[in-house]
Amino acid sequence: MKAxxxxxxxxxxxxxxxxxxxxxxxxxxxxxxxxxxxxxxxEVVERMAERFPxxxxxxxxxxDELGSMAAVVGAAxxxxxxxxxxxxxxxxxxxxxxxxxxxxxxxxxxxNVQRGGPSTGLPTLPGQADMMQAKWGSHGDxxxxxxxxxxxxxxxxxxxKAFNLSERFRxxxxxMMDECVGHMTExxxxxxADQIELYPRRYTKLSPEEYLPFKTGKDLVPEMIKAGDGYxxxxxxxxxxxxxxxxxxxxxxxKLVRRLIEKIRLFKDELVDVEEEQTDNAxxxxxxxxxxxxVSIPAIQxxxxxxxxxxxxxxxxxxxxxxxxxxxxxQKIKGFVVVEMNYGQMVLEVERATKGKTKTILVPHxxxxxxxPEDIYKAIKEAAx
Amino acid sequence: xxxxxxxxxxxxxxxEHPMEHLLRMERMPHIWCPTCGIGTxxxxxxxxxxxxxxxxxxxxxxxxxxxxxxVAGYVKLDSFHSTHGRAIPFATGLxxxxxxxKVVVFSGDGDIIGIGGNHFLxxxxxxxxxxxxxxxxxxxxxxxxxCAATTPITANTSTSPYGNFEQPFNLPYLAASCGAxxxxxWTALDVRRLAKSxxxxxxxxxxxxxEIICPCSTLYARRNRLGTGLDLMKFYHDNSxxxxxxxxxxxxxxxxxxxxxxxxxxxxxxxxIEGVNQGLRGVLKEKFVEYGGPIDDD
Ligand code: SF4
Numbered sequence: 001m002k003a004x005x006x007x008x009x010x011x012x013x014x015x016x017x018x019x020x021x022x023x024x025x026x027x028x029x030x031x032x033x034x035x036x037x038x039x040x041x042x043e044v045v046e047r048m049a050e051r052f053p054x055x056x057x058x059x060x061x062x063x064d065e066l067g068s069m070a071a072v073v074g075a076a077x078x079x080x081x082x083x084x085x086x087x088x089x090x091x092x093x094x095x096x097x098x099x100x101x102x103x104x105x106x107x108x109x110x111x112n113v114q115r116g117g118p119s120t121g122l123p124t125l126p127g128q129a130d131m132m133q134a135k136w137g138s139h140g141d142x143x144x145x146x147x148x149x150x151x152x153x154x155x156x157x158x159x160x161k162a163f164n165l166s167e168r169f170r171x172x173x174x175x176m177m178d179e180c181v182g183h184m185t186e187x188x189x190x191x192x193a194d195q196i197e198l199y200p201r202r203y204t205k206l207s208p209e210e211y212l213p214f215k216t217g218k219d220l221v222p223e224m225i226k227a228g229d230g231y232x233x234x235x236x237x238x239x240x241x242x243x244x245x246x247x248x249x250x251x252x253x254x255k256l257v258r259r260l261i262e263k264i265r266l267f268k269d270e271l272v273d274v275e276e277e278q279t280d281n282a283x284x285x286x287x288x289x290x291x292x293x294x295v296s297i298p299a300i301q302x303x304x305x306x307x308x309x310x311x312x313x314x315x316x317x318x319x320x321x322x323x324x325x326x327x328x329x330x331q332k333i334k335g336f337v338v339v340e341m342n343y344g345q346m347v348l349e350v351e352r353a354t355k356g357k358t359k360t361i362l363v364p365h366x367x368x369x370x371x372x373p374e375d376i377y378k379a380i381k382e383a384a385x
Numbered sequence: 386x387x388x389x390x391x392x393x394x395x396x397x398x399x400x401e402h403p404m405e406h407l408l409r410m411e412r413m414p415h416i417w418c419p420t421c422g423i424g425t426x427x428x429x430x431x432x433x434x435x436x437x438x439x440x441x442x443x444x445x446x447x448x449x450x451x452x453x454x455x456v457a458g459y460v461k462l463d464s465f466h467s468t469h470g471r472a473i474p475f476a477t478g479l480x481x482x483x484x485x486x487k488v489v490v491f492s493g494d495g496d497i498i499g500i501g502g503n504h505f506l507x508x509x510x511x512x513x514x515x516x517x518x519x520x521x522x523x524x525x526x527x528x529x530x531x532c533a534a535t536t537p538i539t540a541n542t543s544t545s546p547y548g549n550f551e552q553p554f555n556l557p558y559l560a561a562s563c564g565a566x567x568x569x570x571w572t573a574l575d576v577r578r579l580a581k582s583x584x585x586x587x588x589x590x591x592x593x594x595x596e597i598i599c600p601c602s603t604l605y606a607r608r609n610r611l612g613t614g615l616d617l618m619k620f621y622h623d624n625s626x627x628x629x630x631x632x633x634x635x636x637x638x639x640x641x642x643x644x645x646x647x648x649x650x651x652x653x654x655x656x657x658i659e660g661v662n663q664g665l666r667g668v669l670k671e672k673f674v675e676y677g678g679p680i681d682d683d
Contacts, residue, residue: 031676032482034474053665056674058481062474063507070471071478074447077465078482079679100468226679227463227479228486230442234409234458236466245412246458246466 003027003160003196007055012189017182018043020152021111021175022051024159025083027196030109031057032080034071036064036090039123040179041113044085065090069097069110076106077235079226081163081201083109087179088117091130092137098172099138102260103237105214105222107166107201109159111175113182114290116367126179127367128290128341132348134174135319141257143264145271146174146319148289152186158316164199165271169263170221176318178341180291180370208232214256215242220263264320272325273317282311284383285329287350288339289315291370296339299376308384318346326353335359335383339376341367359383407431407441409461416455420614422573422599423453426520427460429576429597430491433583444487447476449501451527452601453493453520460491470501473508476515483678484658487587488514494521494535498554502534509563511657512591518583519556519594522601523638530604537640541608558633560594561650567593568650570636572621573600575646582648591656598625598644611641 008027015023022044025033033052035045049059058080062068068084075082086094091112101108114130116122130137134146145165149158155177162173204211204223208231216222225231238246239253264271275293279285284303286296293314300310313329315322326349330336335358338347347362354360363379365371402408408431417423434441441462448457450469457464467475472490480488490497497505497519508515524542525531532542532549535556539548557568567589571579579597586593598621600606602614611617621644629647636645655663666673 031679032478034478052676053669053673056676058676060477060481062477063503066471067474067477067504067507070467070474071481073467074465074475074478074480075482076478078479078486080478080482082478082482096468097471100471104465226483227445227465228443228483229463232441232461232463234464234466236458237468238466245409 001198001200003193003198004029005193008193008196009190010192012187014185015152015188016043016185017149017152017155017177018113019047020155020188021159021177022047023188023190024156025109025163026051026055027190027193028081028160028163029198030081030083030163032072032075032082033057033059033084034062034068034075034082035059035085036062036068038087038090040115040182041085041087041111043182044111044113065093066097069094070100072108073097073101073104073106076101076108077104077227081107083111085111085113087113087115088121088127088130089119091133095137098144099140099142100237101172102138102142102144104235105170106172107170108172109162109166109175110172111159111177114176114178122368124179125368126291126341126370128178128292129345129367131176131318131340131342131345134176141261143261144171144174144319145169145264145317146176148176148315148318150181150290150293150314152181152184153188154316155181156188156190160196167199167201168221169267170202170224171264176290178290212242213244214240216259220259220266268320269324271317271320272322274322274325275314275316277312278309279311279313279329281309283309283334284337284380285311285313285333286337286339286376286380287313287315287326287346289318289346292339292341295370295373296376299373299380302373302377303380308380310380315346321346321349321353323349323353326350327355327357330354330357333358334385335361337361337363337376337379337383339363339371341365341370404428404431407434407461409459412459415459417452418603420600420602421452422522422601422614423456423520425573425576426579426597426599427456429579430518430583431460432580433587436580436584437587439487439587443485444489445479446489446491447472447479448490449492449496451493451496451525453491454496454527456491470496470499471504472496473501473504473515473517477508477513480514481658485678487516489587490515490517492519493526494519494523495525495533498556499534506563509560509565509592509594512564512566512654512660514591514656514658516586516589516593518597520597520599521556522599522605524601524605526601526604530608537638537642539640540605543608553638555633555637556596557636557649561633564592564654565594565650566591566652566654569648570596570598571646572598572625572644574618574621574625585651591654598638
């Protein structure tokens with residue numbers, strides 16, 4: 001399925017990451033956005049509020065982020081491609097209903113333009129410290145997908161990809177931007193609509209008599225309907241069976257939770273999305289994402305000039321984590337350098353994935369400003385030893 | 386029992402309940418306690434569903450969490466059992482995504498007014514096109530009988546073991562002052578009047594609100610030594626006063642006080658969708674593209 005030309009702003013533009021994400025959402029067919037203003041993400045909803053009435057779609061400014069996320073799950077079951085947009089404090093408030101989206105298997109997108117935390121932290125300045133919250137923030141066991149674009153151009157594509165993956169896997173997909181990427185303005189080229197491939201909602205062809213809302217085939221993702229189709233389904237946040245009816249037993253729990261986990265984990269390889277450069281013969285590989293990946297480049301160049309073989313690996317999809325990829329490299333290199341704007345989050349995954357085959361050095365940063373390339377350079381030298 | 390009597394009894398048992406086609410019978414028995422009033426409230430709602438003649442295919446019901454939060458699970462409509470307090474915003478998303486739907490929120494006082502109070506205020510203010518039915522049993526029942534934002538002063542709950550000393554909400558007053566276009570209150574005893582009100586609420590465009598005063602026999606009645614659910618029904622019979630259009634500020638409910646019931650508000654005001662569409666069309670003229678529902682709609 002191709003994008004609708006009426007919703008695609010074909011051409012070359014100068015846009016910041018927030019605006020580019022909004023255009024990505026429109027191109028992806030998003031028709032519903034519920035949001036609450038929060039810096040540094042507000043520009044996304046502002047643009048949706050301006051653009052929707054001209055292309056068809058509903059923006060509603062909710063009373064808080066709890067309501068925003070709940071409305072998004074409702075809208076998904078109403079037949080919309082739905083999105084909400086927020087930053088740290090709002091992301092925390094959304095956690096319960098992100099879990100609801102996982103449990104109800106509601107396809108939807110959550111953009112988090114990360115700022116410095118904890119608490120109110122640094123509202124106008126960058127952070128990358130919500131990466132573990134993205135994976136583990138809601139209670140209970142579940143799997144979801146998180147992307148991390150590093151430029152306005154990529155914010156456009158990442159948002160489209162987020163919608164497509166949410167439809168393919170029926171999970172909430174998170175777009176984990178950061179304030180720098182959200183607020184930097186660069187050239188964004190938006191192609192013709194027929195160059196944008198969309199994953200359609202997996203509506204069932206079964207009749208109401210045959211259809212069970214949570215019965216799945218091989219890929220473990222159930223087919224969907226929308227409210228009003230005449231199926232009279234029940235959907236609950238409680239542990240449920242294939243009919244969607246609550247069942248309070250460990251057997252039902254095992255069956256459901258296992259499927260919710262496996263529908264992502266078994267398809268992990270399909271979900272590896274990294275940018276790699278000169279990792280083949282590298283002694284050191286710098287792993288980063290978002291703005292930190294761009295700050296790493298001058299450090300990598302400097303080290304290369306000095307003859308150190310440095311590879312560059314950027315996580316475009318951060319969750320699920322590309323552990324196989326990391327393990328493959330770990331067997332060949334002297335060490336990883338992980339650059340992220342926090343005191344150690346994705347680095348824990350890198351360490352886990354290396355299975356002790358190589359060393360891992362973190363270049364941390366508390367947020368509020370980007371890393372000094374010099375600090376990254378020093379870590380590369382250390383890793384090359 | 387004679388054979389004739391036995392035969393009659395058997396026929397009675399096999400006879401279909403008049404509401405069966407509106408219930409998920411495969412989920413019976415339900416979880417509610419004997420003499421709980423929620424079942425009666427559901428019966429009144431089902432009567433109203435039939436009476437209002439809105440197409441069932443296009444009707445959805447959303448509940449939050451709690452004893453009343455289980456209602457969505459038993460009603461044979463597209464039904465959603467959301468998170469605690471978030472039935473109204475969930476329903477808001479559902480309605481805006483597919484505006485042809487009639488969306489009902491059916492939940493308890495703790496859910497809609499306690500933890501979800503903020504959404505209630507704003508949905509009423511926006512005149513979101515929802516029918517909100519709030520079963521008020523004065524207590525958090527599902528969790529074992531804790532104090533609520535509706536617990537009458539001096540009433541005993543497990544978290545107010547010496548009595549509640551906080552002022553409870555007056556729900557009709559709250560709904561009306563936030564902008565609800567239809568506001569009524571009945572007790573679970575008034576099934577016919579309640580069903581009539583629910584019918585009107587379902588047929589009303591905009592934010593309609595019906596409060597149902599309802600016995601929680603197991604917790605509220607027992608802790609406060611008020612007898613069974615049946616005794617509370619008798620209490621409602623003797624102590625509820627019908628006063629349509631009553632002064633809203635006089636609708637407070639005290640511990641075992643008189644309960645004023647009736648229809649208090651029935652007015653017109655543009656719904657959220659109407660207001661937004663009219664406003665945008667006025668400003669954007671022919672550039673305005675109205676969102677009419679899911680793209681692949683039949
Ligand atoms: S605990 Fe109270 S409200 Fe809940 S089902 Fe029992 S009687 Fe009804």
